[in-house]
Amino acid sequence: MLTSPPSTRRVLLVVVATTAALVVAVxxxxxxxxxxxxxxxxxxxxxxxxxxxxxTLTSLxxxxxxxxxxxxxxxGLLAGAMLAVAGATYQGxxxxxxxxPYLLGVAAGAxxxxxFAIVNIANASSxxxxxxxxxxxxxxxxVALTWVIGGRSMRSTxxxxxxAGVAVSALFTSAQTFLQQQSSTQSIARVYIWLLGSLATAxxxxxxxxxxxxxxxxxxCVLAARALDIMSVGDDEARxxxxxxxSVRLLVVGAASLGTAAIVSVVGLIGFVGIIVPHxxxxxxxxxxxxxxxxxxxxxxxxxxxxDTVARTVMAPSELPLGVVTAVIGAPVFVLILSxxxxxxx
Amino acid sequence: MKMVHLDRVTMRAGSTVLVxxxxxxxxxxxxxxxxxxxxxxxxxxxxxxxxLRTLAHGTVSIDQHRLDSLKERERxxxxxxxxxxxxxxxxxxxxxxVTLSRVAFHGVLRAPSIHDRAIVAGVIERLELGDxxxxxxxxxxxxxxxxxxxxxxxxxxxxVVVLDEPITGLDVRHQMDIxxxxxxxxxxxxxxxxxxxxDLTLAGLFTDRLVLLHRGEVRxxxxxxxxxxxxxxxxxxxxxxRVVNVDGSDVVVPMRGExx
Numbered sequence: 001m002l003t004s005p006p007s008t009r010r011v012l013l014v015v016v017a018t019t020a021a022l023v024v025a026v027x028x029x030x031x032x033x034x035x036x037x038x039x040x041x042x043x044x045x046x047x048x049x050x051x052x053x054x055x056t057l058t059s060l061x062x063x064x065x066x067x068x069x070x071x072x073x074x075x076g077l078l079a080g081a082m083l084a085v086a087g088a089t090y091q092g093x094x095x096x097x098x099x100x101p102y103l104l105g106v107a108a109g110a111x112x113x114x115x116f117a118i119v120n121i122a123n124a125s126s127x128x129x130x131x132x133x134x135x136x137x138x139x140x141x142x143v144a145l146t147w148v149i150g151g152r153s154m155r156s157t158x159x160x161x162x163x164a165g166v167a168v169s170a171l172f173t174s175a176q177t178f179l180q181q182q183s184s185t186q187s188i189a190r191v192y193i194w195l196l197g198s199l200a201t202a203x204x205x206x207x208x209x210x211x212x213x214x215x216x217x218x219x220x221c222v223l224a225a226r227a228l229d230i231m232s233v234g235d236d237e238a239r240x241x242x243x244x245x246x247s248v249r250l251l252v253v254g255a256a257s258l259g260t261a262a263i264v265s266v267v268g269l270i271g272f273v274g275i276i277v278p279h280x281x282x283x284x285x286x287x288x289x290x291x292x293x294x295x296x297x298x299x300x301x302x303x304x305x306x307x308d309t310v311a312r313t314v315m316a317p318s319e320l321p322l323g324v325v326t327a328v329i330g331a332p333v334f335v336l337i338l339s340x341x342x343x344x345x346x
Numbered sequence: 347m348k349m350v351h352l353d354r355v356t357m358r359a360g361s362t363v364l365v366x367x368x369x370x371x372x373x374x375x376x377x378x379x380x381x382x383x384x385x386x387x388x389x390x391x392x393x394x395x396x397x398l399r400t401l402a403h404g405t406v407s408i409d410q411h412r413l414d415s416l417k418e419r420e421r422x423x424x425x426x427x428x429x430x431x432x433x434x435x436x437x438x439x440x441x442x443x444v445t446l447s448r449v450a451f452h453g454v455l456r457a458p459s460i461h462d463r464a465i466v467a468g469v470i471e472r473l474e475l476g477d478x479x480x481x482x483x484x485x486x487x488x489x490x491x492x493x494x495x496x497x498x499x500x501x502x503x504x505x506v507v508v509l510d511e512p513i514t515g516l517d518v519r520h521q522m523d524i525x526x527x528x529x530x531x532x533x534x535x536x537x538x539x540x541x542x543x544x545d546l547t548l549a550g551l552f553t554d555r556l557v558l559l560h561r562g563e564v565r566x567x568x569x570x571x572x573x574x575x576x577x578x579x580x581x582x583x584x585x586x587x588r589v590v591n592v593d594g595s596d597v598v599v600p601m602r603g604e605x606x
Contacts (some may be wrong), residue, residue, distance in 0.1 A: 024502050200500025227454045230446050232435040241502060287437030290467030 015286045018299045024183045025305035027072025030065060032309050034316055037061050072202040075266070075303040078214045079199070080273055082263045083194035084300025085293060086256035087274025088281070089221045091290050092228035093252050094158040100262040101274035104253070105142030108172035110264040113138025115176045119183040131194070131211070132265040139261035142172050147253070148311050157235070158249075194261040195319040197268035199308050211263045217259030218297055224252045271323040273304055276330035283337045303330070349374035349538045350395065350506055357390050357562075360583055366562040367404075374505070374553075375437045375536040377529070379549045381573075382559035383583050388542040389430060391559065392510045396427035402469040408506055422450035425560070426499040428509040432491075436484040440475055441466065447502040469501040473527060484540060489520030496527060507531075509541040521545070525552045539577050546587075546598040551573045558582060565605035 033041045041056050041216055048055035055062065086101035094103070102108075113134035150164025180191050227248045230237045238245050260274075277300045278292060285291040304326070309324040350372040357365040358412040366389045372378045380388050393399045394406055397413035408414045408424045413526045416424070426447065434443070448462040449604050458466070470476055473493050483494055490522060492512065512528075513521040529552055531537040535576060543549040549556060549570065556573035558566040566573050574596050586601040 073385050141433055223455060226449070229438075229442075230454070232433075233443075233446065234429075235397075235434040236393065236429055237427065237432065239398055239418055240396055240422065240425075240427035243454060244417040244418045248454075287435060290444070309405075314495070 006284075011285050011291060014281075014295065015298075018295055018302060019300040022298050023305070025302040026073060027319075028309040029076065029305045030069050032313055033064070033069060034059065035064050050082060055166075067204070071204045071207050072308070073305055074198050074207050075202040075210070076199050076308045078207065078210055079263045079270060080277070080300040080304025081218060081297045081304070081306070082214045082259045082275035082300075083270065084275040084281075084296040085218050085221050086260045088278035088289070088292050088296045089228070089252055090255040090274075091278055093231065093234060093249055093256075094162055095234075096158070096162065097279070098275070099162070101256065102169075102269070102271075103162060103258060104146045105168040105172060106139045106257055106260045106264060106268050108169040108176065109138040109140070109142025110135040110169075110261060111138070111269065112142075112172045112176040112179070112193060112317040113265075114194050114268070115179045118185045118194065119179050132206075136261050136265035138172070139264055140258070141256040142168050143253075143261070147250075151250075161253075166210070186229050188273050196267045197270035198319065198322050199267055199322060200312075200319060202267075206266045210266055211264035213259050217255040217262075220255035221229075221252060221259075222293045222297065224248060224255075225289040225293045228252070228293075232287070232289075245332075249294075267322075269323065270304070270326060272326040272330050273300060273307075276326070276334050277303055280330075280334055280337055347374045348372070349409060350378075350540065351390075351407040352395070353405045353407070354514070355386070355391070355394060355406060356402045357394060357404040359560070364536040365394070367512065368564055369404075370567070372538060372540060374538050375532060375552045376573060377539040377541070377552065378526060378555045378557060379554065379570075380540065380542045380557045380559055381546060381549055382539050382565075386559040386582070387562040388559055389510055392508050392542055393427075393429075395506075396508045397421045398427065402588075414593055419450045422502065422504075422513075424504055424506060425506045426502040428495055428499050428507070428512055428517060430510040430514065432495045434483045434486075434494075435489060436482065439480050440483050440486070440497075440504045441470065441479045443494060444470060444497045444501050446477075450502070466501050467501060469497045473497045473500070489516055489523065492516060492520070492524055493527070496524065500557075501563075502533065505536075506538045507539065507557050509539070511542055511544065528552070540596055546579075547596070550596045550598070554577045571596065 027039060029040055031037065037057065044053060045055040045062060045065065047053050057065070083101050089098070090099035090101060090103055091097055113136070114131050116138070117131040117134040146161065146165045146168045149168065150161035180188055186329045227243060230241065230243050231245060231248070233243050278296050280297045281292050281299055285295060307325040307329055308322055309323045310329065311320040314320060348371050352368055352370040355365055355368045356363065359385050365509065368391065380391060382388055390399065394401060395417070401414070411424060412494055413421055428592060444464070445458055445466050448458050448466065452458045452462050470479060473496065475490070475493060475497055478494070483491065485572070486494060496512070499509070514525050516524065525548060527537055528541070532539055555568065556570045557564055558573055558578060566576050566578040574587050586603060587601045588601055590597045590599055
């Protein structure tokens with residue numbers, strides 16, 4: 001952990017670096033792929049859409065960039081930002097460094113919903129269109145159940161809520177496993193692929209579906225940063241200085257869960273982003289959520305798109321599961337920063 | 347003027363009674379200390395005084411306002427609270443920590459105003475924390491840390507400050523420092539202080555009034571001098587105590603041997 005508060009200069013440096021990473025990520029998302037299309041021609045094409053100059057892209061290339069790569073990149077940005085912010089928010093609101101966006105049952109609920117859709121409605125060809133809707137419903141039901149069980153009693157603490165989340169997750173996961181076990185081999189494979197998470201099915205349609213949730217939820221969480229800072233001194237003291245801890249917790253957990261549910265229902269379960277990104281940011285800029293939350297938005301977005309670029313290129317034409325890449329890249333980066341920080345502190 | 351008023355307060359945790367039928371009135375600008383053995387209900391009572399617990403029965407009022415009828419933010423302008431074990435988040439500077447107390451004034455969506463910052467700066471100056479302003483609060487020594495927590499409570503600009511064991515774990519000099527600081531706030535600013543203390547000698551030395559709590563009930567309430575010499579005190583603690591007068595101050599000395 002960072003033991004001395006960071007200097008303004010370092011915070012500024014981190015802001016510049018993460019913004020640069022975001023720009024690089026956007027460029028990678030558009031430029032890198034099996035069909036080689038140079039960056040300058042993509043830039044030229046962008047300007048031609050704005051009425052300046054004319055494009056040198058063929059209509060096929062234009063379709064590849066704007067109908068395949070661009071929505072995938074944008075969905076990656078949204079998913080990365082949302083998962084990172086939700087993770088940081090959960091860590092703050094539960095004062096628990098191990099909290100991740102799936103803590104209260106979002107993952108298990110979405111998993112059950114998606115499995116139900118795939119097993120029951122699937123035709124031979126593809127994952128049914130109902131999947132996101134049922135995954136979303138499952139995620140929300142699971143979190144609501146967690147809240148009712150763990151958060152309703154007057155003496156509820158963050159710990160009771162987390163424990164309720166564990167119980168609800170276990171319940172939903174066992175139901176999901178049962179459904180999966182009863183179904184055909186084909187569906188099992190499809191469920192498994194869905195659970196691993198992927199941006200491969202991204203379209204502008206899916207982007208449009210999640211945009212309102214992600215924007216709303218990120219704004220709520222970032223605005224709550226000051227409240228999260230105050231809550232770091234504990235519930236009683238936060239209340240004693242005038243913070244409505246219960247309302248803030250309900251609002252913030254609600255927002256983080258809603259946004260996560262929306263993302264998960266479209267891209268499946270992408271692990272590790274929600275826990276690793278906030279911790280990397282925290283190691284760089286200190287423990288104040290007024291710095292951690294906005295920077296998690298930027299860094300989470302950049303990180304996931306860069307990981308996705310790796311996921312879809314290293315073994316092209318087949319894709320690596322995105323969750324595998326986030327862990328393989330995220331873990332060493334985290335360890336590296338941790339050891340550098342330790343050295344500079346001692 | 348009555349600043350704090352407890353009216354027949356009963357508190358429960360499940361079926362256990364923590365505090366039973368306690369009534370208490372504290373004058374503005376005075377210091378009232380709650381003493382009693384471990385498990386007497388002091389911590390529960392103090393948390394109730396700060397408006398942080400649901401009462402099974404009775405009411406707590408501060409400055410004529412019933413605490414259970416107030417919003418968190420309104421209550422925070424009336425009473426500040428220092429718990430027995432304050433949590434000091436790593437990576438938060440002393441200044442940031444003290445500034446937390448101003449949220450009831452500037453609101454959770456806004457930054458502290460110039461006025462808020464001026465009050466924080468004033469309290470930091472008064473408590474001689476200026477040199478530590480930009481230090482990580484978690485890296486301070488016990489005495490400095492307790493001063494920082496006290497600064498947070500004072501920067502809240504309330505008429506009443508409630509403290510649970512504010513000098514536990516400090517050496518004798520730092521204990522004296524903290525108590526002197528509080529005494530000065532009472533004498534010069536008219537602050538009303540309600541604290542729990544374990545050190546009976548120090549309690550008698552600094553306090554206008556002692557309230558002896560035993561098994562959740564008030565056993566004795568009065569001037570420090572009388573409570574310290576009372577039969578009830580030794581009975582409550584279940585040990586032999588002798589009170590010695592040293593240069594006009596009462597010193598409570600525990601004695602070995604059979605309790606009576």
